[in-house]
Amino acid sequence: AGHAALAEWHRSQDMSAAINKAWAKWSGEGLTEDAEWNLLEKLLVNYFLWSVENDKFRIIKSEFEFKLKFADEEIPIILTGFIDGIVEEDKRLWLLENKFHKRASAKNLDLDPQVSIYMLGAIVNEIPVQGVIYNIVRVSDTKIAQTEPAIRSRLYRNPEGLERVSAEILAQAKAMIRYELEGGIPYRNPTDDCSWDCPFYTACLSMQDDNIEPTKILEKISERG
16 A cells, blocks of 8 residues: 555655555555554655655656566576666666665665666666665654654665676576475575564464464465465
8 A cells, every 4th residue: 555655656746646546555455444554644644745855856657567587498487576666866767666664774785685686677678777766664653753754775786796696586496496396395484574574474473383284374375465
């Protein structure tokens, strides 16, 4: 819902239209007007007002789809991605990536793989971008969220380094294909982000308690995906 709102806002600068886009997405998922919606609406309004004062870019294209095709393989490999926006600022093009984080931070993005993949997608489509603007919206009702609703971080990638990224994507894809064909055994890989960034978190907790694979939970996740 937040992404839908920002896409409309950066296109039209119409606050009501952006909120309506968010609500259409929210209610379309069967969600109701609750505390979470009220928080989202409030933080979006704060962002819009802040955006008017701080934004110097204009949107060129929203929800840009790219496909990275790896040829000459026994199994065709295509990586599809959607870039939130392509924007122009001071006669230069940037990719715009919107994020909504409860713990907003622009740290540790130098090796962020999403930035590299999106830059690769832009270059393949002959879009001469300078880099990626990470637009991280604070999902909270704190003082700093009022005064600074979002963190902006500009990230660059050397096109020469992206060749290695492309090779690594292909290597990972081949490993996944081998895993599927040879019947690989899955295993958990816990990180600090599990509690807020992984749809399998509840399933992992369940298995940790009784060592029984929670089939119903996993099937529900698969259906939603």
